[in-house]
Amino acid sequence: MVTVDDVRRLAQIAPLAWSTYRLDRRDDILQFRQVVGAAAANDVGTVGWDGTETVQFKLHLPSEILFENADGEVQRGNILEWQQPLSARLAGEPLLLEAHMATESILQQTLLLFGAMILAAAAVFASVIWWVARRGRAAEIEERGKGVPGDRAESHS
Secondary structure (H helix, E strand, O other): OOOOOOHHHHHHOHHHOOEEEEEEEEOOEEEEEEEEOOOOOOOOOOOOOOOOOEEEEEEEOOEEEEEEOOOOOOEOOOEEEEEEEHHHHHOOOOEEEEEEEEEEEHHHHHHHHHHHHHHHHHHHHHHHHHHHHHHHHHHHHHHHHHHHHHHHHHHHO
């Protein structure tokens, strides 16, 4: 895992210099664009590759995806996957990874949703307690009401 303050500076890190990175904000949309350039082009020797393998790139985004050019399915709502044949990767063919996302994070939305659900559950719970208490009080008043006149009649006899 790599943590950086500015994703556009990733290309300055030697192991990630084979790509260019852009992150632009347009209104309420963040646009991420990565162009994966040629590999190191070093001969790796005989490692058992036959060229039919694929190279996969995964990107886990922090918010709702509004647009993407990934060739795989969006996983868990915010994980994208691009694939490139190993033969194309070794030939140095560039691969464009692009995704547009909302500026509000999924965590923020999730916490807001959970908070709203907790408040709704508390309101329902309080309503049920109020309703049960009110019914119990009404029944108690009704019972007292039935007993009081009879008691008064008996004490006057």
